[in-house]
Amino acid sequence: MSTHPATSTRYTSGGEYLTPVRIHADRAAGRLEITWADGHETTYDTVSLRWLCPCAYCRGEAGQPGWLDSSPTLTPDQTRLVDVQLVGSYAIAPTWGDGHHTGYYTFEQLRAHCPCAKDEAHRRGRAAGEGETP
Numbered sequence: 008m009s010t011h012p013a014t015s016t017r018y019t020s021g022g023e024y025l026t027p028v029r030i031h032a033d034r035a036a037g038r039l040e041i042t043w044a045d046g047h048e049t050t051y052d053t054v055s056l057r058w059l060c061p062c063a064y065c066r067g068e069a070g071q072p073g074w075l076d077s078s079p080t081l082t083p084d085q086t087r088l089v090d091v092q093l094v095g096s097y098a099i100a101p102t103w104g105d106g107h108h109t110g111y112y113t114f115e116q117l118r119a120h121c122p123c124a125k126d127e128a129h130r131r132g133r134a135a136g137e138g139e140t141p
């Protein structure tokens with residue numbers, strides 16, 4: 008057994024930190040819970056998750072802004088999680104109450120945007136290190 012003096016190395020190593028061992032859509036509570044192979048737990052509320060939709064319609068393509076870029080007011084249906092499908096071994100595709108289902112959220116994206124306090128602090132720290140002011 009070796010010890011790791013800095014946990015931050017996990018953020019660049021990929022592997023188990025990008026491997027979900029459990030994905031649970033709690034529709035009643037409006038949450039998506041992911042437990043990763045490195046033991047980390049990520050919980051998204053469905054509104055935050057909807058805003059992250061990476062599909063071409065929401066995000067735009069070829070330099071064109073997407074629907075979410077126009078800061079729309081999301082309806083309750085548009086933030087209601089109906090189903091979550093696994094896409095291969097790299098992503099999930101949620102189905103929303105308005106029928107939208109074309110967004111493939113990669114595990115990398117889900118982990119990179121983890122809203123927990125620890126990861127938010129980590130992202131702030133990294134941004135500050137790159138010379139940006141918070």
Ligand SMILES: [Zn+2]
Binds near residue numbers: 062063066110
């Ligand atoms: Zn979308």
Ligand SMILES: [Zn+2]
Binds near residue numbers: 123
């Ligand atoms: Zn986190």
